[in-house]
Amino acid sequence: NLPSLFEKYKNYFKIGVAVPYKALTNPVDVEVIKRHFNSITPENEMKPESLQPYEGGFNFSIADEYIDFCKKNNISLRGHTLVWHQQTPSWFFTNPETGEKLTNSEKDKKILLDRLKKHIQTVVGRYKGKVYAWDVVNEAIDENQPDGYRRSDWFNILGPEYIEKAFIWAHEADPNAKLFYNDYSTEDPYKREFIYKLIKNLKAKGVPIHGVGLQCHISLDWPDVSEIEETIKLFSKIPGLEIHFTEIDISIAKNMTEDDDAYTRYLLIEQAKKLKAIFDVLKKYKNVVTSVTFWGLKDDYSWLKGDYPLLFDKDYQPKFAFWSLIDPS
């Protein structure tokens, strides 16, 4: 039996994994999850398209199964995600009478705000006390825009106001859940500055936001581990703000075909070294970094098809990356 990953880090932070629903029904997956992880993120099953595929048509059966699984096995659940520009059905942004795309007229704004409110209140309310952290808003920053706001349907119709509203309504629905802003490429110096300003401004306005989620979809080439530390340092300047690493994977290359040659093994060793270096940084900041989640259980489950970005290989064998987190020192 392998040493347990979450046991190893229990004095530092939670160790999480994102899993598709099928993993919860596979006994081998379940064993690995229970042994190594004390937090779970539903990979797609709590996104708007899963929970409310058509207006008012809430479907909670799969999400409920995650909740039951976590309760039964004493695992915490990270909710992902309430507001995003992807995996959100187009009905959200469509006028029910005309069938046309909503505009930024006051009438249309009200339609979308009401939908946002209803979605958040229904979902967060249903799982009140059962989800320890929610990614309330996902990927709202685009560092190529002068004001930093991604031109999503949410923004185009509502302006930046949708962000604070989402946090306010989520907090009303579950005052004890930790509410997060979540994004990728947070190691980019320009992008992290925009995110920092966004969170600072929300806090200054009294908006209930408790943490920043750093996705950490990275590769061997980028970013340098020092930039990950810079990002942690920056967000640590906001008093009381928690940091979660929400979606870690380390891509070694796209579309590898041969998985047993020396070059592949070399890349997997480099991956292990990088992950170890990252964890050495995270441990230093254990007062602010409270949860660290991998975006997938094993390589063949990863959204990065043909890549080898996770801790276990397709046969559930622990990779160098896994051992780099277990070894003492």
Ligand code: XIL
């Ligand atoms: C990905 C899932 O892993 C895929 O299965 C799905 O097809 C697309 O979404 N950032 C996020 C996650 O916040 O929700 C994404 O998950 C990966 C990028």
